[in-house]
Amino acid sequence: MLGPNGAGKTTTISIMSTLVKPNEGEVNIAGHDLKKHPLDCKKNIGVVTQEIALYNELSAFDNLLFWGSMYHVSGKELKNRIEETFDLLGLKDRKNDKVKTYSGGMKRRVNIASALLHRPKILFMDEPTVGIDPQSRNLIFEVVEKLHNEGMTIVYTTHYMEEAERLCDRIGIIDNGEIIAEGTLNELRTLGSMKETAVLTYTNLTDERYKTIAKEWNDHQRIENKINFYSRNIQGELSKIILKCNEFGLDIQHIDIQKISLETIFLSLTGKQLRDR
Amino acid sequence: MIKLVKKDLKLFFGNKQDMMLTFALPIIFITLFSLVFGKGNTEEDNMHGIVQVVAGTSVMMLLFSVAGIGESLLNEKQEGMLKKLLCSPIPPGHILYGKMVFANIIAIIQLIIMFIFAWLVFGLDILPHLPSLILMIMATAYACSGFGIVLASFARTRQQVHGFATMIVLVMSVTGGSMIPIFFMPEIIQKIAVVTVNYWSIQGFYDIFLRYLPLSDITFLSRVFTLIMIGTSLNLIAFQMFKRNILKVA
Numbered sequence: 001m002l003g004p005n006g007a008g009k010t011t012t013i014s015i016m017s018t019l020v021k022p023n024e025g026e027v028n029i030a031g032h033d034l035k036k037h038p039l040d041c042k043k044n045i046g047v048v049t050q051e052i053a054l055y056n057e058l059s060a061f062d063n064l065l066f067w068g069s070m071y072h073v074s075g076k077e078l079k080n081r082i083e084e085t086f087d088l089l090g091l092k093d094r095k096n097d098k099v100k101t102y103s104g105g106m107k108r109r110v111n112i113a114s115a116l117l118h119r120p121k122i123l124f125m126d127e128p129t130v131g132i133d134p135q136s137r138n139l140i141f142e143v144v145e146k147l148h149n150e151g152m153t154i155v156y157t158t159h160y161m162e163e164a165e166r167l168c169d170r171i172g173i174i175d176n177g178e179i180i181a182e183g184t185l186n187e188l189r190t191l192g193s194m195k196e197t198a199v200l201t202y203t204n205l206t207d208e209r210y211k212t213i214a215k216e217w218n219d220h221q222r223i224e225n226k227i228n229f230y231s232r233n234i235q236g237e238l239s240k241i242i243l244k245c246n247e248f249g250l251d252i253q254h255i256d257i258q259k260i261s262l263e264t265i266f267l268s269l270t271g272k273q274l275r276d277r
Numbered sequence: 278m279i280k281l282v283k284k285d286l287k288l289f290f291g292n293k294q295d296m297m298l299t300f301a302l303p304i305i306f307i308t309l310f311s312l313v314f315g316k317g318n319t320e321e322d323n324m325h326g327i328v329q330v331v332a333g334t335s336v337m338m339l340l341f342s343v344a345g346i347g348e349s350l351l352n353e354k355q356e357g358m359l360k361k362l363l364c365s366p367i368p369p370g371h372i373l374y375g376k377m378v379f380a381n382i383i384a385i386i387q388l389i390i391m392f393i394f395a396w397l398v399f400g401l402d403i404l405p406h407l408p409s410l411i412l413m414i415m416a417t418a419y420a421c422s423g424f425g426i427v428l429a430s431f432a433r434t435r436q437q438v439h440g441f442a443t444m445i446v447l448v449m450s451v452t453g454g455s456m457i458p459i460f461f462m463p464e465i466i467q468k469i470a471v472v473t474v475n476y477w478s479i480q481g482f483y484d485i486f487l488r489y490l491p492l493s494d495i496t497f498l499s500r501v502f503t504l505i506m507i508g509t510s511l512n513l514i515a516f517q518m519f520k521r522n523i524l525k526v527a
Contacts, residue, residue, distance in 0.1 A: 057288050
């Protein structure tokens with residue numbers, strides 16, 4: 001779920017994780033109706049909250065022992081799972097240190113670990129990379145990708161475009177409490193009138209040559225010695241453009257392809273940029 | 278629920294500051310007050326002073342301790358642990374019951390330590406009265422722990438609990454006889470005192486150590502019963518307020 005602050009991402013997560021009762025609509029978690037069987041839903045979900053919800057005075061290991069036991073995992077099985085999770089998140093060396101001695105990034109990783117011990121089918125991650133160092137961020141990305149590849153469904157909220165682009169199969173763009181678009185990145189790219197751009201820079205672009213090529217191509221714009229060509233599938237059209245340029249004696253100095261990014265999609269759908277980036 | 282209590286006990290006994298405030302500080306106060314008020318003209322006066330100081334100070338400090346436990350509930354809410362607990366499959370009520378049990382355990386330990394200290398240092402003769410003392414300690418702990426939880430259930434932030442607790446505990450301690458024996462108080466204060474935990478508890482300890490009432494005495498049992506009723510009422514209010522205030526975390 002991609003959206004600016006205040007869009008309703010956390011509220012949606014809160015509803016799906018049984019914290020807030022929905023005013024209307026239905027939520028099904030792993031085949032269970034949230035209103036009728038909240039307990040069955042809770043057993044199937046893991047929640048990584050925006051806050052680092054850990055006991056600072058306990059060690060990371062003790063924190064995980066506690067959080068695992070809240071999901072009725074216990075004994076040797078829990079300890080084994082904790083060890084596995086520490087391995088996964090690169091925390092093994094400091095597992096017995098108190099959480100208060102950890103960096104922000106390490107705390108975030110323990111916070112994620114605490115939601116994985118009961119092996120949930122669905123993991124809700126509410127902006128799990130806020131305020132952390134690039135190394136921890138990359139590690140979290142790798143963990144999310146690994147969990148996803150292992151078959152876990154992950155609902156991930158963010159207001160960082162690059163995270164959504166890298167991690168998500170399907171993206172829901174949310175604003176003012178409503179999902180305004182939803183689909184794969186490619187599906188979202190086909191929404192509305194958005195087009196990709198090829199910016200060609202020439203060494204010998206004259207008015208005469210521009211007029212010639214302008215006749216061949218409808219959707220374009222000249223900016224000094226550059227021409228922007230617009231298309232829904234610019235890569236497919238690029239060879240044609242280059243052939244025409246050669247035909248008319250235009251000497252190409254540089255080609256820049258601008259694909260439709262989430263930023264453009266968001267701007268196009270909402271008329272505004274993501275705030276607080 | 279046991280796991281929640283175990284976690285709280287682990288946090289408590291791993292925190293030196295909490296241990297100091299709960300066990301060492303009351304001992305320091307009891308020692309200081311006993312040196313001032315525990316020196317009468319006769320042996321009976323001395324013992325009267327010691328019982329007043331031990332009972333009064335213990336209950337007052339206990340109320341501060343359980344208010345601290347209430348604060349920890351708000352702390353868990355502010356730092357997101359409560360939200361995470363509510364997402365887990367444990368029944369929400371267990372979070373509160375866990376805190377209540379934890380507060381009771383700490384309160385009982387605190388009172389036991391205070392009376393053992395008074396026995397060893399000031400010669401308070403607790404051994405002949407052990408059954409009555411244990412019963413009164415448990416009733417006092419139950420009533421006081423209810424106070425801490427109800428305070429947390431009403432307040433919105435940890436800071437609010439802290440402010441309210443200081444004010445209410447001091448008022449209850451003055452009117453309930455923790456600081457000054459109740460019979461020195463004006464008649465109106467003596468009438469107001471009956472709404473405080475301090476009054477019933479201190480009177481109960483008087484019954485044991487000064488009036489020498491047996492366990493089966495109706496006056497003594499009525500005080501135990503009153504404390505249990507206060508504790509139960511506070512816990513019921515806390516449970517309702519918990520559902521209304523604390524559970525709104527998202």
